[in-house]
Each structure stands twice: as C-alpha cells, then as structure tokens.
Amino acid sequence: MSGQAGIAKQSIIEAAIELFTTKGFKGTTIRDIAARARVNSANISYYFQGKQGLLEACLISFFEPYLSLLEKENKKIAWEDPEICFHRVIRKILVFQSEHHLLTRFVWREITIDSQISREIISSYLMKERYYFKELASAVIGEHHSSLPVSMIIIQLKGMLTTPFLNSHYISEVWGMHPKEPYFIEKYYDSIIDWLQEVVKVQKSVRHADRPPVQVIKTV
Incomplete structure (x- = not known):
C-alpha cells in the first residue's frame, strides 16, 4: 500500500x-x-x-496492540518477578486506553451489544485476554492461596480498567479529571495497585514473609 x-x-x-x-x-x-x-x-x-468491514478494522486496531501488551508481559514472567510484570501491564493498559480514549469507549461499549461481530470478538480476542490475565494473576497470587479466587480478581480488575473509559463523565464528577489526562493515569494506577495488594496481602504475608517489598515499576 x-x-x-x-x-x-x-x-x-x-x-x-x-x-x-x-x-x-x-x-x-x-x-x-x-x-x-x-x-x-x-x-x-x-x-x-463497506461499513461492517470498517467496524471490524476499528475493533482490530484496538485489540491487536492491546493484547500485545498482555502477551509481552505474560512472556516475561518466566524470568522476571510476576508482580512487577502484572503491575506494569496494568499501567500500560491504562496508558494505551487513555491515549485512545474514544476508540476504547467505543470498543468496550460495542462488545456489550449482542450482535454477530461482538460474538466473534468475544470468542477470539476476549478469550485471549482472559488467558493472559489468568496467567499473570495466577503467577502472582496462586490459584488457591488468595483471599479471592483468581477468576473473581480478574473480573474486578477488568471492571476497574474499563469503567473510567465507558463512564468518563462519572470520573469527571468524582475526581474532577478526565481519563485522557496523564495525572488521572497515575492516580488511578496507584489506586488499582493498592486494591490489588490489599486483596493478596494475607497470602503474601504467609508465602513471602522473608521477601523484601516489590518495587513498582512505572515505566511504559
């Protein structure tokens, strides 16, 4: 071309x-x-x-780089601390969605509609997303050693990652800022990490009592 x-x-x-x-x-x-x-x-x-093909192109333009972020961090858990990988990919996802906030809002809204294209996306891209999140979360907290099941943590995390972009007006009302602002990313990222560490703190205190705190990496 x-x-x-x-x-x-x-x-x-x-x-x-x-x-x-x-x-x-x-x-x-x-x-x-x-x-x-x-x-x-x-x-x-x-x-x-036509318009249907254009819709598919828009969805692909979101999901391909989005899943690439998850895939890259998923591969790194073989040699890097899984917690650092998990924290890093959360921030990368927030940054990516913020930089493409219109596309993000459209995509997450579109796949809630029961249509053929949304079902195709659910059966392919979202299955990959669930797999990567499960691998990352399981590597950090274990399948049976946290205060919540891995599946429930993934559901809650997914809601946290998508809600600001689906309901940006509510974020503006509560925090007085828009999800496309860099300051929002930092504040919201810190809040998610605080929540995640609260969820797993009981298990971490047992399994990693002699291990120093993990330094959160805030680089994209």
Whole structure:
C-alpha cells in the first residue's frame, strides 16, 4: 500500500471511530464517514468492503496492540518477578486506553451489544485476554492461596480498567479529571495497585514473609 493510500485508510478509521462513538454504528452512514475523512465514499468500499468491514478494522486496531501488551508481559514472567510484570501491564493498559480514549469507549461499549461481530470478538480476542490475565494473576497470587479466587480478581480488575473509559463523565464528577489526562493515569494506577495488594496481602504475608517489598515499576 502506498503512503498516500495508507494515510487515506487511517483517516477513514479515525473518522469512523469518532462517528461510531458519538452517533453509534447504526446511526453513522458511509457518507458521514467519507465527509469527515474527506475522501470519496468509494474508498471505504475499496479498503474495507463497506461499513461492517470498517467496524471490524476499528475493533482490530484496538485489540491487536492491546493484547500485545498482555502477551509481552505474560512472556516475561518466566524470568522476571510476576508482580512487577502484572503491575506494569496494568499501567500500560491504562496508558494505551487513555491515549485512545474514544476508540476504547467505543470498543468496550460495542462488545456489550449482542450482535454477530461482538460474538466473534468475544470468542477470539476476549478469550485471549482472559488467558493472559489468568496467567499473570495466577503467577502472582496462586490459584488457591488468595483471599479471592483468581477468576473473581480478574473480573474486578477488568471492571476497574474499563469503567473510567465507558463512564468518563462519572470520573469527571468524582475526581474532577478526565481519563485522557496523564495525572488521572497515575492516580488511578496507584489506586488499582493498592486494591490489588490489599486483596493478596494475607497470602503474601504467609508465602513471602522473608521477601523484601516489590518495587513498582512505572515505566511504559
């Protein structure tokens, strides 16, 4: 694909994300997207085979890099402290979602709709997400040695990671800031880590009583 074609394709995706987020998938037309992206409507059919293909491209543009973050940290637990890996990926996910807050809001909202495309995403990308979270969480707290089951910790963590972007207006009301602000990421990340350490503190006090505290790494 030429550079000009790549720019046109990316502008279409960005226009679609903005319009799908504000007007909804059904409320957005191909003409709306073409006008916002300043391209010919035929380009959308050429690159994406229509609006459904464009929707899939938007979802893929989120899930591929999102799952890559989880996969990379999952591999590192073989030679690095799992707790550092787990903390680091939580922060990376928050940063990624903040940098793509419109796309994040649209994706998490879209997969709650019972449609064929959402079911396909659930059966593929979300199964991978669940696997990576389970491996990371289990490496940190163990399957049977925490105050909560691993599955429940994953459910609660997933809610914490998605809620600010699905309900950004509520975060603004409670904390007076928007999830796209860097200060929010730092404050919210610290709150999640405090919660996570509270959940596993009983188990850690038994299994790691002679082990020094883990230093939280705050680099992306």
